[in-house]
Amino acid sequence: MQPALALWIPLLQLLLVLPGQPQSLKEESTPSSVNCDQNQPAYELVKRVPGSVDEDGLCHCVVHLPNNLMPMNQLEQLQSITRVLMDKYDQELSREAPTYNLLRLELEGARELVTQLMAKEGGSETEDLLSQLQSQVANASLKLKLLADSDQRSLRAYRQEVDVLEGRLSDCEREKWQEASGPPLPPGSCAHGGLQKVSRPLVVQLNWRGYSHMAGVWGRDSAPDLDSSLYWVAPLGKNGRYFDYYRLYKSYDDLVLMKNYVERTMGYGDGSGNTVYENFMYFNYYGTRDIAKVNLSSNTLVLRRPLPSATYNNRFSYAGVSWKDIDFAGDEKGLWVLYATEESKGNLVVSRLNTSTLAVEKTWRTSQYKPAMSGAFMACGVLYALRPLSTRQEEIFYAFDTTTGRERRLSIPLDKMLETLHGINYSPLDHKLYVYNDGYLINYDLSFLVRKQKQSKPPA
Secondary structure, three states, rough: OOOHHHHHHHHHHHOOOOOOOOOOOOOOOOOOOHHHHHOOOOOOOOOOOOEEEEEOOOOEEEEOOOOOOHHHHHHHHHHHHHHHHHHHHHHHHOOOOHHHHHHHHHHHHHHHHHHHHHHHOOHHHHHHHHHHHHHHHHHHHHHHHHHHHHHHHHHHHHHHHHHHHHHHHHHHHHHHHHHHHOOOOOOOOOOOOOEEEEEEEEEEEEOOOOOOOOOEEEEOOOOOOOOOEEEEEOOOOOOOOEEEEEEEEOOHHHHHOOOOEEEEEEEEEEEEEEEEOEEEEEEEEEEOOEEEEOOOOOOEEEEEEEEEEEEEHHHHOOOOOOOOOEEEEEEOOOOEEEEEOOOOOOEEEEEEEEEOOOOEEEEEEEEEEEOOOEEEEEEEEEEEEEEEEEEEEEEEOOOOOOOOOOOOEEEEEEEEOOEHHHHHHEEOOEEEEEEEOOOOEEEEEEEEEOOOOOOOOOOO
16 A cells, blocks of 8 residues: 555645746747747647747747646646556556545546646636646545555554464463473472473563664573562663663563563673573673672672683674673573683683682583584583574584583574574573573473383382
């Protein structure tokens, strides 16, 4: 509807400049039998005007024009535009709806009026025809606008219905997926054999700062505390690096409805590697290898110290995600930090942190080059690494168990809505991944292998 409506704009502009005032021409009277129309161009209404030719070959004549003469070149443009409109409606508005049929008839009438105007030499009848044409064009434009508005309202209603149906479908798929995956794990439980598969993504909403804030991170408090229901969202600045604001929500419903939140100003965070653990936010201090801890209740910086040997300032960030040199993760086993060093030649290093002092308690070195990964997370002390397969799919391809020191290859697909996964956080309370995907808040259900329980032998 919009392209067709746009075609009316030049037509209306043309009608506004059609003259109703006298046309002025320079007069130089020298009677002669010369026909000026044979020597220089003139309007088609000017036929065989007597005049004379001077020594330079220029024709001089006197032309008396009626005050209401229609300029033929503009009428030709009007006829051409009307023809284009008719062709457009024959192609795009080939519907049987009565309203569109009426519009088609009005356009045909307008074209007939243009034809009649082309044949007239001026006078009151021409002005009447022009008035009729202007009226028809105005009516047709109004009807087109009303139809466009009606179509948009109908489209919004259809979209709302589709959103409801897609939500129901997603719920059914999740229920079916959970049934096939076996009984859900209790919150904070590691009684499983490792990650088995990932659900389809559930889009929660666009971040509150808008689509231009494509980089960021969000999640749930990653400590296995049953009393905690804190959710947090931290979109980065538009440059994709500066962490300056975040919001806290007391429940998932509050987050979805964007109500009952607390908004804080940070001002010294770097990248999207943040996580929240036991009501404290951990992040990379801007422009340094320092790791920092903020009390979310008071929004005060309580601790800051350097992470030994860690590279920073985008030295070994993830593939497609800038400024994420230092990546925090929380799970059932504690607080972790994922990074790279010059000594590891860019390969990923995993360290477990003391939450009170931020001291490194133990470190593991993996065989995977960090800039080749798109992200990573921890679950039950196991590192899971992702890599991009396409703009719409990732693969969890690698696992490293800090308990045994063993690594293994995986191939678990993870669908995504948009191209880049920025912040990735795991919650032990609901066994979900919370992903910030190019400005959108998305989560996934994780399914783990069920361990077979040993059956006790019956008494003899």
